[in-house]
Amino acid sequence: MTGYIVRKSLLMIRRHFKVHLLFALQTAAGIAVIYACLTLQYSTAAQYREIKKEIGGVVWEVNVVSERPSDRPPLDYAQYARLKERFPEAEFPFCIVRTVYYTTDGTEIRTGRLLYASDDFLRVVLDADRPGFERGSAAYAGGGMRGLLEGRYRLIHGHMPPAAADGADGSGAEADAELAGGLAVLPMEELGAGRTRFTHHHLENVPLEQIALLPLASYYPSFRPEEAGMFQLSVRFGPGADEDAAIAGITEILGHMLEWGGEDYHFVVGSAGERLLSGYAEIRAGASAAGIIAGICLATVLIGLAAVAQILFLRRRRAFAVCSALGARKAVLFGEMLLEIALPSLMGGLLGAAACSWCLTAWVQVPPIRQSPAVMAAAAALALAPGMLAACALAPGFRRLRPIEMLRRDQA
């Protein structure tokens, strides 16, 4: 008999296709949004846990605030080298960012970023191991930046490394002896820098092709007092370092920096992990808000569906009475109606979740999307809920259904 009930319910769905399709679409939309929110929540939470485990309290950033104009940088290369020597286990994914504007053909202005980076920056941030890069004369540049560094494009505003700028705007007067031979500009692709999981905050969402990586040491000869605020020393304490050791280390580093430049600058220290994690917290909060709104929408779908279920029930009371006369039990008739109401919304919900899952995987990079069986199960349960609840609202009606009264009324 189950087969007959399912078949008949499908038949009824086909006969009332337009009504069911609309509710299936509404449920699909609601479930898709809820599924997206839950998946984002889940992915963010997983990423959050991973990052916390990985960098938790062992990655710190020291930001610089200028007290007064000074010709001395907050941390010169020699001082930086001393810090590296003092903390051989630590990594210094350190870079200074300069923004430049240039044109390729005289009509379009492009923006580029010059990153004076440490070896550790390349290794930790870009996954590229190039020991000695920070003191060398090789630069890596992507796309248009390469043309700028090689002097093929014209610099409009900003400051270039002396040797490379020679052919651009003639500011080579400031040429540094160390770079007299000019920078050897290599394509960014040679770095194989595909991964930019955490990066300098000036560079978030900047594609690598708009970036040129320059040796850190090459920055200092052209230091300008107004650029002091660009310093941001990142320190990552080595493997095995616990949070207490990291705090002690960063305190010592801060002491040295205050000793070297404390008259001209003060320093603000923060955990990089906290900054990253607060970003994820924002995504989670956004996803929660969207999820709540979608939940409310789904509740309105439920109300609409319940109303339609009631109308269908009232319209079909005579048919139910006839079926009852033919030997159908009330429970069977209720089962038929339940299937008819719940199946379309379930199918809509499942399709919505599947489509959303595909879209999230295809289009969302941050946070990396992870599919959770629990989220899938929750989406399926939610997809089933509107139909089930709407149909269950009919249960009292079925209990009170008196087939004979329906037939009598119809006959009258």
Add this chain to the structure above:
Amino acid sequence: MTLIELMDGKKSFRDGDRETVVLDRVGLRIERGDFVAITGRSGSGKSTLLHILGCMDRLTSGTYRLMGAPVDGLDDAKLARIRGKHFGFVFQSFHLIDELTALQNVEAPMGYAGVPRRERRKRALELLRRVGLADKAGHYPAQLSGGQQQRVAIARALANGPDVIFADEPTGSLDRSNGDMIEELLVELNRQGTALVLVTHDERLASRARRAFVLEDGRLLER
């Protein structure tokens, strides 16, 4: 063999303090292959009696036995099973299910009785052939004439091979020629061994019954 036995059957409806007695100490025995006609004025309780005999309604008091077993205390589900297995119904206004084709309407009682799909379909087509509507199997009720709808309803009533068919004014909504056709069909079914209980205003139809009763003031009197 006695199929149905109704003894001292009383059916009353309560409206506040007022009690309206529709059936009063009604007694009736229906044998296998019987043909019983019940006549009476409008509102005399003929349909109520038919519904009680068909286990669609319950007695207020009295005893109702089906093949010797009392059914008064059975719950709705068991009564539904009895209706599906032993009874077939033909109504004045056909009561076909609009969303189902003629074939699907005939299949419905078998579906609820758990008959496998292939057998259900085969038997439904055979029944439609028997009532001369094999070519209308895929038609919806709205696409059929009154007479055709009633023939589908008769095929449906026969679906589970019932012991008795209850027909409530089966020709009441039909013109003369269609009415005659339905009348012949029912009489033929009875000839083939199915008991027939007929409620009708039609004296001519009632006269063809083996036994005829008239319902007057709640009492059932044999004519």
